[in-house]
Amino acid sequence: MADGLTHIDSKGEATMVDVADKDVTSRVAIAESAVTMQRETLDLIVFGNAKKGDVLATARIAGIMAAKRTHDLIPLCHPLALSKVQVDLEPDDDLPGIRISAMAKVSGQTGVEMEALTAASVAALTIYDMAKAVDRGMEIGLTRLVEKSGGKSGTWRRSDET
Numbered sequence: 001m002a003d004g005l006t007h008i009d010s011k012g013e014a015t016m017v018d019v020a021d022k023d024v025t026s027r028v029a030i031a032e033s034a035v036t037m038q039r040e041t042l043d044l045i046v047f048g049n050a051k052k053g054d055v056l057a058t059a060r061i062a063g064i065m066a067a068k069r070t071h072d073l074i075p076l077c078h079p080l081a082l083s084k085v086q087v088d089l090e091p092d093d094d095l096p097g098i099r100i101s102a103m104a105k106v107s108g109q110t111g112v113e114m115e116a117l118t119a120a121s122v123a124a125l126t127i128y129d130m131a132k133a134v135d136r137g138m139e140i141g142l143t144r145l146v147e148k149s150g151g152k153s154g155t156w157r158r159s160d161e162t
Helices: 039-046 055-068 113-131
Strands: 025-036 084-092 097-108 139-149
Touching: 025 113, 039 084, 039 097, 039 113, 055 084, 055 097, 055 113, 084 113, 097 113, 113 139
Parallel strands: none
Antiparallel strands: 025 097, 025 139, 084 097
16 A cells, blocks of 8 residues: 555555455445525526426435446445435525535445445536536535544544535
């Protein structure tokens, strides 16, 4: 392992981490993202008037599906038997836009941070895709891990509330 990076071996080559000797523990990760948009676009989404259909329901399903396929999207991620994925979408007039929270849970030998981050990211991308015809200026931002628990490193929580 070079410089503490777990996916780089002693020769500096990418490698999949061997988790065979790690303890099976309950692991949970929560990530968030946000999509900012014009007020009119938010109103279309909230009132169910987007031409492509129910934006929030579609984004929720897309986020859940993405979490389940993270190992197909992110090189060197282990395929996980997720026990729960939850994607919450909250309209926020102050943005204006949609705040996204994604939680992934597993009993396993490796964490679910990437699954939660992937769920939040794909939910945000889906919102953009479904509303881009009326607002190409939407922005996806503030995608980050909020909290993780389980495993050898225990619990970690983001300390800033920005």
